Amino acid sequence: MSLLDVENLGRTFGEAHAVREASFSLERGEIVALVGESGSGKSTTARMVARLLAPTTGRVLLEGSATVPELAYRSKVQMVFQDPFGSLNPARTIGHHLTRPLLLHRRATRKQAPQAVAALLETVGLDPSLAVRHPHELSGGQRQRVAIARAFAVEPLLVVADEPVSMLDVSIRIGVLNLMERLRDERETAFLYITHDVASARYLGGRMLVMYGGHIVEGGPARVLTGEPAHPYTRLLLAAVPNPRRGSSSTVTRPTGPRPSTGCPFTARCPLVTDLCRTTMPPVTRVADGHWARCHALGKENQ
Amino acid sequence: MADALLAVEDLSVEYRGLRGAARAVDRVSFEVAPGEVLGLAGESGCGKSTLALAIPRLLRAPAVITSGSVRLGGRDILELDDRRLRSIRWSEIAMVFQNAMNALNPVMRLGSQFADVIRTHTGLGRARALERAAELCTLVGIDPARLRSYPHELSGGMRQRAALAIALALEPKLVIMDEPTTALDVVLQREIMEEITALRERLGFAVLFITHDISLLIEVADRIAIMYGGRIVEQAPARSFLESAAHPYTRGLLASFPSIDDDGERLTGIPGSPPSLIDPPAGCGFAARCTLASDRCRETPPFVEIAPAHRAACWEVGA
Structure with missing residues (x-):
C-alpha cells in the first residue's frame, strides 16, 4: 500500500481547469518533486493533497483510505508554505508557534512542551534559545526552519512543501534543502516538493513530476528525467534553465495562442504538434522503467 | 577605462533612521563601457538595488548619497540641477524594474x-x-x-x-535592469533575455544588469561584479568566471546553487547570515562567515588586481 494515492484529481475555478486528471502515488520516505511554471496547477495540486482545497473530481487516499478524519489527516500530512514571513504570526513567539500543534495533537503536555519545543528547534538546526524570540528577530532562512519544525511537531508521514526555498537567499537555500533530505533519512518522512526550479528538484533526487497547463505531462526518476527528457515541454523547460557550464542553448518557442480547451495543453508551443494533439489528450506512455510521459509523438516512436 | 560610458567612483549611500545610519552602499567604484553588459550580483540586503536607484538619483529619503560621483558621458549626475537631471533620465539612462506591474x-x-x-x-x-x-x-x-x-x-x-x-x-545609452526576469518562470526568462540580447546588438545600449542569479549573469554579462555588505568584493570577466572566481564569498555563492547537470555532489551553501549594515564589523564584512578568515581580516582588504581585468577585495587571494 502506498502512503499516498492521488487518483484522477481535478479542480476547476469557474471556467478555468486548474488541474486535470492528476494521478500519482507517493511511498513512505520518498521525495517527489512536482515541477512547473506559474499557472501550471502545481500549487493547486499541493493544496488538494494537504486538504486545504477540495477537489472537483477525483480523490486523495492516505494509507489507502479516502475518508481519514480531519484531525487525523493533519497529524499525518503537514504543509510548509513559500513565504516564511506570512506563515508565522508576528505577535507570537517561536515557542508559541511550536507549542500549539504539540498540544492540539496531544504530542506533549503543557509541562513537557518547553522540552519538546527545544528538541524540535534542534532537529531543524536552530538554537533552542530562539523559542522566546519573535519572527521579526529571525532571518528568512531561520523562519523557514521554524515553519518546518512546526510541521514536524506532529511527526507527520508526509510534508507538502510549496516552494519552500524560493523566497530565501541563494546562499541559504541549499541548507534548507539539505535539512529536508536529512529529515527524510532520519524519520522516513515523505516530501511532496513543489517548485519551479528544476535544478533543485534534481538535487533532491527522488522522483519528479512535470506539470503543464493543469496536466502532469511527464514523470520519472529526477536524474533520468533531467538527463533524457521525453516530453517536448520538459525539453523546453530544461533548455531554458541558465547553465553556465553548458552555455546557452536556445530552443524557446513563443506561445501562439490561448491555451486550448481540448487535447494536449502544450499544442500552442509544441514543435511536434499534429491534428490529433489538438483534439485528444495523449495517454500515459511508458518510456522506460518508472519513466512515462503523455505525448502522442512518443507513442509513435515506440510503435 | 578612459572611454567609459558610466563611471561610478567612491559612491556611498546611507539610510538614516532612529537607530543610526545604515550604510547600504559603501565606497563603491566601477565603470561600464559603451555597449557593455555589466552584471551586478549579490544577495538581498547587499545594496545592489540601492546602488541601482542611486545612479539616476531615484533614491528617496531616508536614503542619502553621502559621497562619490556618478559620471555619465563626462558629466557628474550628482551635480546636475533638476532640469538637466530630468532631461537625461529616460533619454540617456533608463530603468527596468523587477515588477512591471508596479512600473x-x-x-x-x-x-x-x-x-x-x-x-x-x-x-x-x-x-x-x-x-x-x-x-x-x-x-x-x-x-x-x-x-x-x-x-x-x-x-x-x-x-x-x-x-x-x-x-x-x-x-538611451545605458539601461539599468534590476532583477527584470526574477518574477518570471524560466521559459519566459529565457525569452526576455534573448529579446534583450537581440535589442542590444541592434541598438547598442549598455546594460547594468542586477540579479541574485549568478548563473544567468555568466550567460549574459561581459563582466561580473559581486556585491556583499555594501561593497563590491570581486569583479572579473564573465567568460572565465566559473573557473577564475577567487573571493571566498563568490566561491561560496557558486557552490550554493545546484546545477542541472552536476553529478550529485553535495552542496553546502554559506553558513551564517550577512552582516548588519547599521553596525558593520570592522574590516572585511565576510570574515564572520569565511573559512579562510584570519587576524588580518579585521582590517578592510583593498580592492586590488589579482589577474588582468580581475579584481578582488580579500587578504587571502590578494597579490
Whole structure:
C-alpha cells in the first residue's frame, strides 16, 4: 500500500481547469518533486493533497483510505508554505508557534512542551534559545526552519512543501534543502516538493513530476528525467534553465495562442504538434522503467 | 577605462533612521563601457538595488548619497540641477524594474504611457508618439493592438516586454535592469533575455544588469561584479568566471546553487547570515562567515588586481 494515492484529481475555478486528471502515488520516505511554471496547477495540486482545497473530481487516499478524519489527516500530512514571513504570526513567539500543534495533537503536555519545543528547534538546526524570540528577530532562512519544525511537531508521514526555498537567499537555500533530505533519512518522512526550479528538484533526487497547463505531462526518476527528457515541454523547460557550464542553448518557442480547451495543453508551443494533439489528450506512455510521459509523438516512436 | 560610458567612483549611500545610519552602499567604484553588459550580483540586503536607484538619483529619503560621483558621458549626475537631471533620465539612462506591474500605471492604457514618455522628451504630437509606440511594441514582440490594453490585461511576460519597450523609447545609452526576469518562470526568462540580447546588438545600449542569479549573469554579462555588505568584493570577466572566481564569498555563492547537470555532489551553501549594515564589523564584512578568515581580516582588504581585468577585495587571494 502506498502512503499516498492521488487518483484522477481535478479542480476547476469557474471556467478555468486548474488541474486535470492528476494521478500519482507517493511511498513512505520518498521525495517527489512536482515541477512547473506559474499557472501550471502545481500549487493547486499541493493544496488538494494537504486538504486545504477540495477537489472537483477525483480523490486523495492516505494509507489507502479516502475518508481519514480531519484531525487525523493533519497529524499525518503537514504543509510548509513559500513565504516564511506570512506563515508565522508576528505577535507570537517561536515557542508559541511550536507549542500549539504539540498540544492540539496531544504530542506533549503543557509541562513537557518547553522540552519538546527545544528538541524540535534542534532537529531543524536552530538554537533552542530562539523559542522566546519573535519572527521579526529571525532571518528568512531561520523562519523557514521554524515553519518546518512546526510541521514536524506532529511527526507527520508526509510534508507538502510549496516552494519552500524560493523566497530565501541563494546562499541559504541549499541548507534548507539539505535539512529536508536529512529529515527524510532520519524519520522516513515523505516530501511532496513543489517548485519551479528544476535544478533543485534534481538535487533532491527522488522522483519528479512535470506539470503543464493543469496536466502532469511527464514523470520519472529526477536524474533520468533531467538527463533524457521525453516530453517536448520538459525539453523546453530544461533548455531554458541558465547553465553556465553548458552555455546557452536556445530552443524557446513563443506561445501562439490561448491555451486550448481540448487535447494536449502544450499544442500552442509544441514543435511536434499534429491534428490529433489538438483534439485528444495523449495517454500515459511508458518510456522506460518508472519513466512515462503523455505525448502522442512518443507513442509513435515506440510503435 | 578612459572611454567609459558610466563611471561610478567612491559612491556611498546611507539610510538614516532612529537607530543610526545604515550604510547600504559603501565606497563603491566601477565603470561600464559603451555597449557593455555589466552584471551586478549579490544577495538581498547587499545594496545592489540601492546602488541601482542611486545612479539616476531615484533614491528617496531616508536614503542619502553621502559621497562619490556618478559620471555619465563626462558629466557628474550628482551635480546636475533638476532640469538637466530630468532631461537625461529616460533619454540617456533608463530603468527596468523587477515588477512591471508596479512600473506601469494600472489605470492608464499602455499607449498613453508610451505617449507620455515620448512626448515629454521629444515634443512629438500625440499621433506621431503613438506611431513610435507601435514601432517599439513591434521591436519587443508585442502586437501594437495591445497599446489599447491596460497593464492587467497583459501576461507577466508581456508586461515586462512593455516595460522594456518604454525604457528603450528614447534610445538611451545605458539601461539599468534590476532583477527584470526574477518574477518570471524560466521559459519566459529565457525569452526576455534573448529579446534583450537581440535589442542590444541592434541598438547598442549598455546594460547594468542586477540579479541574485549568478548563473544567468555568466550567460549574459561581459563582466561580473559581486556585491556583499555594501561593497563590491570581486569583479572579473564573465567568460572565465566559473573557473577564475577567487573571493571566498563568490566561491561560496557558486557552490550554493545546484546545477542541472552536476553529478550529485553535495552542496553546502554559506553558513551564517550577512552582516548588519547599521553596525558593520570592522574590516572585511565576510570574515564572520569565511573559512579562510584570519587576524588580518579585521582590517578592510583593498580592492586590488589579482589577474588582468580581475579584481578582488580579500587578504587571502590578494597579490
